[in-house]
């Protein structure tokens with residue numbers, strides 16, 4: 001729960017922060033309740049949707065764009081909320097249940113998942129921008145605590161910049177995707193979400209990006225910066241104080257064949273599983 005801002009504060013707030021706040025409030029005060037009403041027959045309270053409406057009023061009064069993907073989704077949810085408030089049972093447009101992959105799809109998915117590796121040597125071929133964009137898009141579809149979407153990116157593709165921020169442990173890559181976090185949803189609210197969600201969000205985003213890069217045939221390695229490098233990046237790119245570089249994905253066309261570092265067994269990794277179907 002992120003707490004509350006006055007209308008005056010929201011009228012002055014940076015639009016990207018207001019949008020994060022709106023997504024968080026919609027997530028906690030509309031989305032959960034709406035699906036519970038539609039699919040579990042729960043009653044909606046008298047103030048259902050009111051907080052989100054207040055923020056949307058500010059959004060509209062400030063003339064901020066309504067055609068952004070997340071804002072459009074919020075308007076759709078609010079329409080469904082109105083229908084549900086009237087006691088009707090709306091059908092979420094485009095809503096879907098999870099479906100198991102067919103055997104060929106499962107083969108492809110497992111190939112992708114289990115053959116992703118960390119590569120630290122690359123050939124000279126450049127990585128096209130469209131690939132970087134697909135990778136970023138995959139990152140941005142990761143799960144995100146309170147739907148805050150705190151990830152922000154700096155893409156390094158200029159050889160001089162790549163050299164300046166190189167990881168001394170391996171070759172200079174062709175592209176470096178720096179994953180930063182916008183901490184305002186945690187730092188500037190009176191009731192912040194659990195602190196650890198910040199890094200979990202970035203981790204989820206990074207794993208999605210690593211898998212997409214692998215699906216495109218690129219080889220990459222994930223690593224973290226020293227505090228000095230973090231300061232250097234913030235300075236070089238003029239990042240505001242609420243954007244913190246966290247980690248990065250180095251990418252290129254791999255020039256090494258690596259063996260999979262075999263993983264531990266379940267016996268060592270699973271500490272407890274009471275109630276396991278079939279028993280031990």
Ligand SMILES: Cc1cc2nc3c(=O)[nH]c(=O)nc-3n(C[C@H](O)[C@H](O)[C@H](O)COP(=O)(O)O)c2cc1C
Nearest residue numbers: 116117118119120169170221222223224247260261
């Ligand atoms: C958070 C994180 C930080 C990492 N940092 C580095 C690093 O600084 N240098 C490096 O060579 N590899 C780094 N790696 C890659 C790991 O060494 C690698 O994932 C691990 O050895 C397993 O190998 P695999 O990725 O090929 O399965 C990092 C991985 C993660 C998830």
